[in-house]
Amino acid sequence: MxxxxxxxxxxxxxxxxxxxxxxxxxxxxxxxxxxxxxxxxxxxxxxxxxxxxxxxxxxxxxxxxxxxxxxxxxxxxxxxxxxxxxxxxxxxxxxxxxxxxxxSEENPANAIIRQAIKNKKDNDPQQKLQSFQFKSYNKLIVSANPDSIDGSIDSVFVERYYGKEFKEVDSTNYKFKKIIDRQHLFQTEKVSQFQFSNKKLKETILGTKMAGLKNPIYEIIAFNLQSFSVYDSKYELFETKYNSPIAPDAFADYRFRILDTVKVGNRDTYMIYFKPRKKRKSSGLEGVVYIDKENYAIAKAIMRIRGVLDISATHEFEYLENEKIWFPTQKEFKIVKGKNDDDIRILGGTIKFEGDLDSNNTTRKKDASDFTYLVSKSYNFDRQQNIPVKIKHPAIYIEVKDDAIKKDDSFWNSYRKDSLDTRSERTYIALDSIAQKERLEKKLRFGRKILNGYVPIGPVDMDLRYLLSYNNYEGFRVGLGGITNERFSNKYRLDGYTAYGTKDGDFKYSIGGAVRVGIFSNSWIGGSYTDDVREIASTSFAIDKRVFKIYDPRPINLSTFYNHKTWRGYIETKILPKTESIWQLTHSRIEPKFDYLYTVDGKSYTNYDMTTAMVSLQWNPFSDYMQTPTGKLEIEKRYPKFTFQFTQSLPKVFENDFTFSKIDLRAEYEKRYLNGQRTALLMEAGYAIGDVPISHLYNTSPNSLTKEKLIERITIAGKNSFETMYFNEFFSSKYVMFQFKHGFKRVTVFKGIKPSLVLVSRMAWGDMEKPEQHIGLNYKTLRDGYFESGIELNQIYKAFGLSGFYRYGPNQLAKFEDNLSIKLTFILNLGF
CATH class of the missing domain: 2.60.40.1120 (Carboxypeptidase-like, regulatory domain)
Structure with a gap:
C-alpha cells in the first residue's frame, strides 16, 4: 500500500x-x-x-x-x-x-518547438514503429552521501527564565552518518520486458527484489515516477500530470529559450530551456529538451518541478539510423528536499518538511534528513523493433510473473548494469536482518488488514464493521463477523456474521462460502444465507467495493427497515478487461417492519417472496491494472468510471410473487488540479419496470430529520446524500440524480486550523408509477425536481468540520428555516 x-x-x-x-x-x-x-x-x-x-x-x-x-x-x-x-x-x-x-520577429526557440510539435507523429516510437520490445533493468535507492553529513554529537538546550538549561545529548546525525556510511536506507531492483504492438504498451516484470521483504509491496513497484514517453501531451512526474512542453497548446503554458547547440550521439541538437509562463509553482514543468536539428525529434529531455520537493526526470535516447528515430535507452528520476514549511503528502503518507529559515530569519541547522535523496535509474537493452510482437493479456498494463520474486543471484548478475557495490550488498543483508528481527512483513500484513477494517486472527480476519453500530430501529447493534484469509486457503473461503439489536431484540446472521475457479481473473463461485434487516428503498450496486468506515453517520437516523431471509448463489469475476462483475441468483422472503400494504391485481401483500437474477458490473475503461501473483490491482485510477446493474425477477421460480425489471446506472468523474483543487461529478439513475414493492424502489439517500427546530436536525453529513431531504419524504420507481462538488486547497486560518472549502450542488428528478399499489406511507414524488446547494468546511479541526445546505426550487418548504440543514462533517484521513 x-x-x-x-x-x-x-x-x-x-x-x-x-x-x-x-x-x-x-x-x-x-x-x-x-x-x-x-x-x-x-x-x-x-x-x-x-x-x-x-x-x-x-x-x-x-x-x-x-x-x-x-x-x-x-x-x-x-x-x-x-x-x-x-x-x-x-x-x-x-x-x-x-x-x-x-x-526575425519570432523567438527562434518557438519556431524549433513548433517544428517538434509538428513532427511528433514521425518521431514518436509509439507512432512511427509498428512494434517493439526490449528489456529494462531498474534500481531504486533511498540514500545519502556520507560526506555531506556532519556526524557530530550535539548538546540540546532549552530556554528557561534564568537562561539556557541542558536537556539531552542529540546523537541523531552521528548515528545516521554511521548507518549511511555502510548502507542505503532502502533499495529495490527489477528486470522487466516492455512490449508494444497494436498501440498497446505492456510491462512484464521478470524479476523483482526489495530489501527487507521476501514478498515485495507491489504498489511500490507500480508507482509511476515518470512518463514512459516524452511525446505524450500530458507528461507524468511523480504521479502528477503536467502539460508537456511539446503539447499542441504548449505555448500557452511555457516560454522557450535556446541555451546552446550541442552534439548528442554525434548528431547536432538545439538545447532549449522551457519554463512556465505563470510564476506559481503548480503551473507546469521546467527543464531542457534537446531537439535534433535535422528531424526535430527529442534526443534528450530533462523535466523538473521545484517546490516542497525538488523532482527531476531525465530521458536519454539512441538514434537508430535505419528507422531514422530516437529510441529510449535509459531514464533517471530523482527527488531531493525543496524549500517549504507545509505538510505534504507523498506516496499516501504525510511528512513535515521544515523551511530553510525560521521565524526570525535565521538559518536553520541542517539535519540528516536534509541530505537524503531518492534516485531511480533504468537501463534498456535487447531492443527489437518492427518485428511480430504478441502481447498476452494486453488490457493489463503491468504483469508480475509468478516466479519474479524467486530469482537467484545468477539471474541478477546477468541483468545488472554494474555489479552491486559494497553499500548495496550490505543494504540487502542489513534490511533483511532488520525485517526478520522486527517481523516487518507481519506488521505490514496487519496494517493492510486494519486499514480495510479487519483484524487478522490466525486463519480468520475479524470484520470490524459488525462490532457496534446504531440506528433508530435496532438501537445499538452489537455483533461479530469475519472471513477466512490466505492462511486458511487461497482456493476456499468462508464468511459470516451475527448481530443483535438492543431495541428490536432480534438476532441477525449470515453464513456463506466460495471456491476460487480462476486465479488470473480472480473468479469465485459461492453461496450464502442471510437473515437480516435493511433500509427500505435503498437500492445499491452489488459490485461496490466494501468500504470500511470507523463511523457511518446516515444509518443512525433510520427507522424504516424490512427483514429479508435470502438464499444467494453468485459468481464474481474480473475476466472481462477493465471490469469487475457479480452474477447472482437470489430468493428472498421479505417482511416490512413498518405499516405497509402492497396490492397487485387485487391481491394485498404484507410480506412476499422475490426470486431475482442480477448482473452488477463496474467498468473502468481508462484505468491501468497490475496483475500480481496474489491478484489484480487497479494501480492508476482514471475517470470516468461506469457502473451498471440489471435485475430481473423470475416468474414462477421458487414461489416468486412479482414480475419486474430494474436497471441502475452510475457514472463518476473526477479531475484534480495542480493547485490542489478537485472537481467531482456524479450521476446516478434507476428505472423499475413492473410490479415492485416500495422496499425495492428508490429513496435517493435522504439525510434530514423531521424535527421542528433547526438545531434538532443537526447530525453528521453523509457522503453523497441529500442533506435537506427528510427521511421517507420521497420515493420513486424511476429517478436520475446529479451531484457537483468542487474542493479548494486547504487554507491556514490560524495555527492548527486549516479548513478545506467544498462547494456542493445536488439535484434529482423522478416519478412513481402505479402509486395506488403502495398503502401505508405518505410520500411525495420528484416529478418537479429537487434541488439543494451548500458548502462544506471540512477538517476545520483535525477530522471535524461543518457544512450548511439550502433547499430550493419546486419542493422548497414554506418556512425558511425548514429548508436549511446544518451538519457536522467528519473526514478521517488514513493516508489512502
Whole structure:
C-alpha cells in the first residue's frame, strides 16, 4: 500500500562518486544564476539546475572542466584537488544563430518547438514503429552521501527564565552518518520486458527484489515516477500530470529559450530551456529538451518541478539510423528536499518538511534528513523493433510473473548494469536482518488488514464493521463477523456474521462460502444465507467495493427497515478487461417492519417472496491494472468510471410473487488540479419496470430529520446524500440524480486550523408509477425536481468540520428555516 511506503521520504541530492565537484554558474555582470548551462569533463557532462547549481562526478580525478552557455563565452577551469566548490562567472557575447533560418520577429526557440510539435507523429516510437520490445533493468535507492553529513554529537538546550538549561545529548546525525556510511536506507531492483504492438504498451516484470521483504509491496513497484514517453501531451512526474512542453497548446503554458547547440550521439541538437509562463509553482514543468536539428525529434529531455520537493526526470535516447528515430535507452528520476514549511503528502503518507529559515530569519541547522535523496535509474537493452510482437493479456498494463520474486543471484548478475557495490550488498543483508528481527512483513500484513477494517486472527480476519453500530430501529447493534484469509486457503473461503439489536431484540446472521475457479481473473463461485434487516428503498450496486468506515453517520437516523431471509448463489469475476462483475441468483422472503400494504391485481401483500437474477458490473475503461501473483490491482485510477446493474425477477421460480425489471446506472468523474483543487461529478439513475414493492424502489439517500427546530436536525453529513431531504419524504420507481462538488486547497486560518472549502450542488428528478399499489406511507414524488446547494468546511479541526445546505426550487418548504440543514462533517484521513 502506498501509505506504507514511508521509506521514500527524501530530501537533498548528492550522488556517490569517487571524485566530484560542485558549484554555481552566474552571469558576470548581473550575478544572476544561469540555469541549464553545460558542464563537461572528459566523457562526463551535466547541466546546472534552475538555480545555476551543478554537481559533476567522475570515476577519475577531474583535471579540467568546461562551462558553455549560449550567448556567453565558454570557459575552461583547471581542477584543483583541494577545491570542491567553484563559483564560475561567464561573460555575455552576442548570440550567433545564423544557421537557424527563421523570421526575425519570432523567438527562434518557438519556431524549433513548433517544428517538434509538428513532427511528433514521425518521431514518436509509439507512432512511427509498428512494434517493439526490449528489456529494462531498474534500481531504486533511498540514500545519502556520507560526506555531506556532519556526524557530530550535539548538546540540546532549552530556554528557561534564568537562561539556557541542558536537556539531552542529540546523537541523531552521528548515528545516521554511521548507518549511511555502510548502507542505503532502502533499495529495490527489477528486470522487466516492455512490449508494444497494436498501440498497446505492456510491462512484464521478470524479476523483482526489495530489501527487507521476501514478498515485495507491489504498489511500490507500480508507482509511476515518470512518463514512459516524452511525446505524450500530458507528461507524468511523480504521479502528477503536467502539460508537456511539446503539447499542441504548449505555448500557452511555457516560454522557450535556446541555451546552446550541442552534439548528442554525434548528431547536432538545439538545447532549449522551457519554463512556465505563470510564476506559481503548480503551473507546469521546467527543464531542457534537446531537439535534433535535422528531424526535430527529442534526443534528450530533462523535466523538473521545484517546490516542497525538488523532482527531476531525465530521458536519454539512441538514434537508430535505419528507422531514422530516437529510441529510449535509459531514464533517471530523482527527488531531493525543496524549500517549504507545509505538510505534504507523498506516496499516501504525510511528512513535515521544515523551511530553510525560521521565524526570525535565521538559518536553520541542517539535519540528516536534509541530505537524503531518492534516485531511480533504468537501463534498456535487447531492443527489437518492427518485428511480430504478441502481447498476452494486453488490457493489463503491468504483469508480475509468478516466479519474479524467486530469482537467484545468477539471474541478477546477468541483468545488472554494474555489479552491486559494497553499500548495496550490505543494504540487502542489513534490511533483511532488520525485517526478520522486527517481523516487518507481519506488521505490514496487519496494517493492510486494519486499514480495510479487519483484524487478522490466525486463519480468520475479524470484520470490524459488525462490532457496534446504531440506528433508530435496532438501537445499538452489537455483533461479530469475519472471513477466512490466505492462511486458511487461497482456493476456499468462508464468511459470516451475527448481530443483535438492543431495541428490536432480534438476532441477525449470515453464513456463506466460495471456491476460487480462476486465479488470473480472480473468479469465485459461492453461496450464502442471510437473515437480516435493511433500509427500505435503498437500492445499491452489488459490485461496490466494501468500504470500511470507523463511523457511518446516515444509518443512525433510520427507522424504516424490512427483514429479508435470502438464499444467494453468485459468481464474481474480473475476466472481462477493465471490469469487475457479480452474477447472482437470489430468493428472498421479505417482511416490512413498518405499516405497509402492497396490492397487485387485487391481491394485498404484507410480506412476499422475490426470486431475482442480477448482473452488477463496474467498468473502468481508462484505468491501468497490475496483475500480481496474489491478484489484480487497479494501480492508476482514471475517470470516468461506469457502473451498471440489471435485475430481473423470475416468474414462477421458487414461489416468486412479482414480475419486474430494474436497471441502475452510475457514472463518476473526477479531475484534480495542480493547485490542489478537485472537481467531482456524479450521476446516478434507476428505472423499475413492473410490479415492485416500495422496499425495492428508490429513496435517493435522504439525510434530514423531521424535527421542528433547526438545531434538532443537526447530525453528521453523509457522503453523497441529500442533506435537506427528510427521511421517507420521497420515493420513486424511476429517478436520475446529479451531484457537483468542487474542493479548494486547504487554507491556514490560524495555527492548527486549516479548513478545506467544498462547494456542493445536488439535484434529482423522478416519478412513481402505479402509486395506488403502495398503502401505508405518505410520500411525495420528484416529478418537479429537487434541488439543494451548500458548502462544506471540512477538517476545520483535525477530522471535524461543518457544512450548511439550502433547499430550493419546486419542493422548497414554506418556512425558511425548514429548508436549511446544518451538519457536522467528519473526514478521517488514513493516508489512502
Amino acid at each position: 502506498k501509505h506504507l511506503t514511508f521509506l521514500f521520504f527524501l530530501l537533498s541530492v548528492s550522488v556517490q562518486a569517487q571524485f566530484q565537484i560542485s558549484g554555481i554558474v552566474k552571469d558576470e555582470s548581473t550575478k544572476k544564476p544561469l540555469p541549464f548551462a553545460t558542464i563537461s569533463s572528459n566523457n562526463r557532462a551535466t547541466v546546472t539546475d534552475v538555480d545555476g547549481k551543478f554537481l559533476l562526478q567522475d570515476e577519475n580525478q577531474i583535471a579540467f572542466f568546461t562551462i558553455s552557455y549560449i550567448g556567453y563565452s565558454p570557459k575552461t577551469i583547471l581542477g584543483d584537488r583541494n577545491k570542491k566548490y567553484y563559483e564560475i562567472l561567464l561573460s555575455p557575447k552576442s548570440e550567433n544563430l545564423s544557421e537557424i533560418v527563421l523570421s
